[in-house]
Amino acid sequence: MTDLIPPDVRSRLRGLRLVTRRAVGSHGLGLHQSHSRGAGLEFAQYRAYEPGDELRQIDWKLYARSDKFFVREAERESPVAVWILIDASASMGQADAPRPHYRRLDAAKGITAAIAELALKQGDRFGFMALCDEGMTLLPPATGARHRDRLLLDLLTVHPARGFAAEAQLGPVWERIGAHDLVILLSDCFDDGAVALAEKLAAAGRETLVIEMLTVAERDFPFDGGYRFRDPETGEQLLGDGAALRAGFIARFGQARAALHARLDGVGIRHAAYVLDEPIDLPLRRLFSAHGAADYA
Numbered sequence: 001m002t003d004l005i006p007p008d009v010r011s012r013l014r015g016l017r018l019v020t021r022r023a024v025g026s027h028g029l030g031l032h033q034s035h036s037r038g039a040g041l042e043f044a045q046y047r048a049y050e051p052g053d054e055l056r057q058i059d060w061k062l063y064a065r066s067d068k069f070f071v072r073e074a075e076r077e078s079p080v081a082v083w084i085l086i087d088a089s090a091s092m093g094q095a096d097a098p099r100p101h102y103r104r105l106d107a108a109k110g111i112t113a114a115i116a117e118l119a120l121k122q123g124d125r126f127g128f129m130a131l132c133d134e135g136m137t138l139l140p141p142a143t144g145a146r147h148r149d150r151l152l153l154d155l156l157t158v159h160p161a162r163g164f165a166a167e168a169q170l171g172p173v174w175e176r177i178g179a180h181d182l183v184i185l186l187s188d189c190f191d192d193g194a195v196a197l198a199e200k201l202a203a204a205g206r207e208t209l210v211i212e213m214l215t216v217a218e219r220d221f222p223f224d225g226g227y228r229f230r231d232p233e234t235g236e237q238l239l240g241d242g243a244a245l246r247a248g249f250i251a252r253f254g255q256a257r258a259a260l261h262a263r264l265d266g267v268g269i270r271h272a273a274y275v276l277d278e279p280i281d282l283p284l285r286r287l288f289s290a291h292g293a294a295d296y297a
Contacts, residue, residue, distance in 0.1 A: 005280070013117055021207060049069035058071055080125070081178065081182075082119045083177050084112045086129070088132035088159070089161060091190050091233055105158070113155070131169075132165055133162055135169070164193040177201070179206070181206060182206075184211065185211070186211050187212070195260065211287075214274065216275055223242025225243075270287055
């Protein structure tokens with residue numbers, strides 16, 4: 001299986017934690033108090049019996065060997081899940097000319113894998129949905145290395161479609177994402193449906209973050225000479241001279257991004273940009289690290 005996380009990124013992830021505005025549990029460590037001890041399903045450790053412990057938690061076989069009471073402590077499943085929503089519309093298939101095989105969607109898969117690694121490290125559940133007009137790829141939240149491997153396999157099946165999912169196709173989003181879950185949307189935000197979904201999730205009380213996926217060309221517009229520019233979703237085309245169009249494009253694109261950021265800020269959505277020539281952990285550091293982008297200054 002191809003590793004979606006480069007070795008240098010994997011090394012940096014060791015010092016990063018998913019931290020949200022709302023912490024669930026009494027200690028509020030990281031995303032929440034992930035490892036809740038009790039009569040759960042997965043054995044965690046033994047500890048000495050204390051008054052008030054349930055008798056069914058006592059390990060009687062261990063008592064027979066040691067003549068002491070020990071309680072089997074387990075980890076209850078966390079009520080919180082990390083959901084990664086991936087925009088799988090046609091524009092997410094766009095790449096830059098110097099690196100034609102590395103598309104926005106490829107970067108989104110790498111970021112998804114990195115988020116899964118962070119959640120796995122914290123003991124949090126994680127899952128994803130890939131959203132497009134041709135249907136939905138959905139992996140319900142769980143945890144563990146086997147679930148992480150399943151996520152990586154499922155990501156291989158995600159390909160750009162045409163448009164973003166229509167409102168009628170978004171039922172599973174509302175049926176499955178819990179009130180305390182963390183939602184991270186990976187999208188170029190060109191389709192208003194993707195932005196509207198993020199707004200509605202935030203308005204419904206879900207903590208929602210957006211990673212804006214950009215190409216190098218959109219940031220720098222490095223075109224000279226005659227070009228035919230084509231919208232991958234609508235098919236509309238524009239003929240023009242790159243150098244002559246540069247200043248106007250950068251100004252209008254900047255205005256459009258400022259309007260997008262104002263929409264997200266207006267409903268309390270934290271957001272970070274990612275450009276295809278950057279390390280895939282950079283937007284995660286901008287969102288979750290105490291140092292933010294200063295880590296790369």
